[in-house]
Amino acid sequence: MTRTPQPVSPAAARVGAVSDAMIHASGLRKSFEAGGTTVEAVKGIDVEVRPGEAFGFLGPNGAGKSSTMRMIAAVSPVSAGTLRILGMDPAVDGPKIRARIGVCPQEDTLDTELNVRDNLYIYGRYFGLPRAEVRQRAEELLEFVQLTEKASAKVEDLSGGMKRRLTIARSLINKPDLLLLDEPTTGLDPQARHVVWDRLFRLKQQGVTLVLTTHYMDEAEQLCDRLVVMDKGLIVAEGSPASLITQYSTREVTELRFALGENEAIAAQVEDLAERVEVLPDRLLLYSADGEETIAKVHERGLRPVMSLVRRSTLEDVFLRLTGRTLVD
């Protein structure tokens, strides 16, 4: 059994009115000047995250997720719009906000020359925590992310999954009210991802407000109570994973694969068999409530796909419906 430290401060556990929102953004924009041209990374988004919630930004690379997260983390100035974190304005109270949040950035910023324990200890000191307290907390967190055996190892020698867990442990050193995780499991193998998910799930159960970005629909479905789908700097849909699927997709999806180059032509022949048909480079997706029934009808028409399967709709289908593109290419 792993003992779990208590990362929650009373403020995080207190569920209150809308004015108590952990994050409030309206008309939030971010643009970068790069080589004479302006890149609009975030083009006016409205977001409200409530205490205790697990909130996600789901979107492909370049959607503007990291730009949004860095503004929320009070390390990147807002270009336009309003942003309040824990009721404070990051332009005015950056240090106060940063004192109460935990950040797991997309790119690790661990000190690769320090050992695992020192990474936590040194980071805790940046928050002004007393030495004895940081030492104790570092040990608790090492246990929480299952790195106790690696406490004296150099960061360079850790696997990708271990580094990510250490970054998560580091982001909890100040008992944050709000935890920001930018692509917490990107680049990890499936097993390592499940370990991270398990830890995040525990934090969620303890009432920590989680905000995460991901381009994995399964991650969003596993962890998020509520999410926004982001594309090209805009929010294109918002809701719980289940409600998004109900709203934008059918219950089931039938995937059909035909010989190379036939997909387009066959799509026209099966159009009326489903609510919607999507043509991907390598397969057709038929959206309907009952997939087996759809397959039967396809066979009735004398069509013989090389491969066919029926599955439940996912957020990937929602994204495809909303943007015409897949999340991970």
Next chain:
Amino acid sequence: MTSRLDLRRAARMTDYWAVVYRRTWKGTAISSFVVPLLYILAMGVLLGGFIKGDPSKLEGATSYLAFVAPGMVAAQSMTTVFGEVTYPVMGMIKWHRTYYGMIATPLGVPDVVFAHLAFVVFRVATVAAVFMAVMASFGVFGSVWGVLVAYLVQLLIGLAFAAPLYALTAAMKDESAFALVFRLGMIPMFLFSGAFFPVSNLSPPLEALAKITPLWHGVDLTRMLVLGHVDGSMVLIHVVYLSVLALGGWYGATRLLERRLIT
């Protein structure tokens, strides 16, 4: 995002820099502590044995050893800074992204810059202390007070190099120009700014050039104090010159690192 310098916050980085020092001091001990001694022996004692100790030609020093020793202290303060600022600062910006981790906490860029510069000055302080202690054993010093003030001057020289060099590094895209900074900046100053010979030996235009380098101001100030031939107006000029570099560089370092990290 930009915040003001807060010394209490900056002090929270003490443990970090202590760990860095514990990890690196051995690796730099030879270049910091042993090489200067070899210079003193080779240049001051052995080469200096061939040079006639004429105070009128050696800015008041009675031997070449007494002339070159304070020059080398100042030059060593400079080279220590070049090693501590260029690659380490670029590494914390670009390769290890350490600064990004720091400013994700309540620390701000001004706090981070202050703490790093303080560490560099601390490094200069340790190197200069060892160097000057050894030189004392060669019996080349004038008054005790002069030597103590000359020691504090090393900290000023350290900051006068560290702060502008930090600003330059924060503005550089990558490390490719460091080779130029060393070859066209540090090494010519080391050789020609009066550490090893009086700059009056240079042709007038080169002498004028040598006298606008920060190292000459540091060398001349250190030598006057160590030898005990103090010219008040020159001391003022040197101190003002080095202080302007230190303060201007410090301001520039903070603004440029802000521009680099806060996007």
